[in-house]
Amino acid sequence: MKLKVLVLALVVAFISSCGGEQKKDQKVSGEKEVKEVKKEAKAEETADPMKNKGIGPITNVELAEIDEAMAAEGKTVFKAKCSACHKISKRVVGPALAGVTERRSPEWIMNMILNPEEMVAKDPIAKKLLGEYLAPMANQSLTEKEARLILEYFRTKKGK
Numbered sequence: 001m002k003l004k005v006l007v008l009a010l011v012v013a014f015i016s017s018c019g020g021e022q023k024k025d026q027k028v029s030g031e032k033e034v035k036e037v038k039k040e041a042k043a044e045e046t047a048d049p050m051k052n053k054g055i056g057p058i059t060n061v062e063l064a065e066i067d068e069a070m071a072a073e074g075k076t077v078f079k080a081k082c083s084a085c086h087k088i089s090k091r092v093v094g095p096a097l098a099g100v101t102e103r104r105s106p107e108w109i110m111n112m113i114l115n116p117e118e119m120v121a122k123d124p125i126a127k128k129l130l131g132e133y134l135a136p137m138a139n140q141s142l143t144e145k146e147a148r149l150i151l152e153y154f155r156t157k158k159g160k
Helices: 002-046 068-081 106-114 116-122 124-133 144-155
Strands: none
Touching (some): 068 144, 106 116, 106 144
16 A cells, blocks of 8 residues: 555656746746847837837838928917827826927827727827827827828927
């Protein structure tokens, strides 16, 4: 009887030790994945936000001198569609927008206006803003032309 218990104990010990390496390998693999994700997040945090074009239909915006007529139209669109959540000089539901063109690329700004759901889900800067303001940006279903007009208006509003 003692021999059967001893054999059984050895078999159990042997079987349990076989899975140990796999668990150790899985743990090491999981730790490597966590380190990689943290490394990528750190790289995104330190990346130049002016080089981030965001996610959406806008891949390139050519800027010239400020077009005052476009900026005036942009102000009208901004007041009609955006001013419930954004002010130029103060935080409301969303961030104050004075100087936004000094902090974000033109493409990023337009993509945030046109594609806020995907931006908040995938873009590191938009994700961080959501974490800070706790309210996702509403999609106002603006056209690319309207987004460009708003961008032109923002160009007239420098930061302090």
